[in-house]
Amino acid sequence: MTPPRKRRRTSARTQNWSIPGLEERGLSRLQQRLLVAVASVVGVLAAAVALTFAITTLGNDFVPERATAAAVSTQPRPDLYRGWGSPKLFAPIARSDADPAPLTLKDVFADKTLKEGRITLKLADTRLDADCSAAVWGRELVDRLVQAGCTQVARGAYRSADGRYIAQYTLLNLRDTASAAALVESLTSGHRGGWVRAPEPGRVVFPVGGHTEASGHAMGHYAGLVWIGRADGADPGAKDDFVSLSLAVRGAEKAVFRRVVAAAPSAAPAR
Missing domain, CATH: 1.20.5 (Single alpha-helices involved in coiled-coils or other helix-helix interfaces)
Known part of the structure; x- marks a missing residue:
C-alpha cells in the first residue's frame, strides 16, 4: 500500500x-x-x-x-634619515624668547666655502622664508611646522668643488627645544611624505629617485636639516665619504653656536 x-x-x-x-x-x-x-x-x-x-x-x-x-x-626626498635630540649646551637658547633676534642669510651662511677632510663645498644658493610652508612640501610636515611655531626657514645649497656632490642645509627657527626635538624625531618616518625644497628650483637639485641621505639636529629652539648626495644620484661607493660631506655642510651651524655664546657667554665652547 x-x-x-x-x-x-x-x-x-x-x-x-x-x-x-x-x-x-x-x-x-x-x-x-x-x-x-x-x-x-x-x-x-x-x-x-x-x-x-x-x-x-x-x-x-x-x-x-x-x-x-x-x-x-x-619630489626628491632622502632615502636614509636619522634625527638627534638637543645637547645640553644649547640650554641657553631652549626657547625662542631667550634668543629673539631673527635669522639672517648673512648670519647663517656667512662662510661661502665649507671644508671637511677632502671635501670642499661651495655655496651656490640661499633663501630665507618667513612663510615656513613655502620651504617644504607635504601637508603633514606643514602642519608640524605650524604646531612647532615655525617663524623662519633658512636654506643654503652647496656643490662640491669637484662637482661630485651636492648638499643642502636648512635651519628652522621654532618655538622651543621640545618643538625642535619633536620635529626631527617625527621625520624619522615622516620624511617619506614631506621634506624641504631646494632654495632655487633648477639650480642645485637633488635628482628624483636618486640616492640621498639626511639627518635632523635639534639645537635649542632650532632644528637643522642636513641633506647630502652625489650629483648624479648614484649610490655612494667605496670612494665616497658621506661622513665628511655631512660634517662639512654642518659648518653652517656655527651661527647657532654664536647665539648660544651671546645668550650665555660661559655656556658654549668656541667652535
Whole structure:
C-alpha cells in the first residue's frame, strides 16, 4: 500500500503574513509582498545614492591626500634619515624668547666655502622664508611646522668643488627645544611624505629617485636639516665619504653656536 504523500507544510507565519496598514487599504497579501520587494530595491538604491553623495561630498578632503601622493612620486626626498635630540649646551637658547633676534642669510651662511677632510663645498644658493610652508612640501610636515611655531626657514645649497656632490642645509627657527626635538624625531618616518625644497628650483637639485641621505639636529629652539648626495644620484661607493660631506655642510651651524655664546657667554665652547 502506497503511503500517502506528505503535504508541504506552510508555516502559520507565512500563511498569515500581512501588513495591517496595507491590508486596511485593500491590498492582497501578494500585492503587499510585491510592494515590500519594490521598497527593498528602492531602499538599496537610495542607500547607494546616499553613499555616492557622501563620497562626493568628502571628495575635497581626499584631494590633498592625492596631491601628497603625487608629490611623493615627483619630489626628491632622502632615502636614509636619522634625527638627534638637543645637547645640553644649547640650554641657553631652549626657547625662542631667550634668543629673539631673527635669522639672517648673512648670519647663517656667512662662510661661502665649507671644508671637511677632502671635501670642499661651495655655496651656490640661499633663501630665507618667513612663510615656513613655502620651504617644504607635504601637508603633514606643514602642519608640524605650524604646531612647532615655525617663524623662519633658512636654506643654503652647496656643490662640491669637484662637482661630485651636492648638499643642502636648512635651519628652522621654532618655538622651543621640545618643538625642535619633536620635529626631527617625527621625520624619522615622516620624511617619506614631506621634506624641504631646494632654495632655487633648477639650480642645485637633488635628482628624483636618486640616492640621498639626511639627518635632523635639534639645537635649542632650532632644528637643522642636513641633506647630502652625489650629483648624479648614484649610490655612494667605496670612494665616497658621506661622513665628511655631512660634517662639512654642518659648518653652517656655527651661527647657532654664536647665539648660544651671546645668550650665555660661559655656556658654549668656541667652535
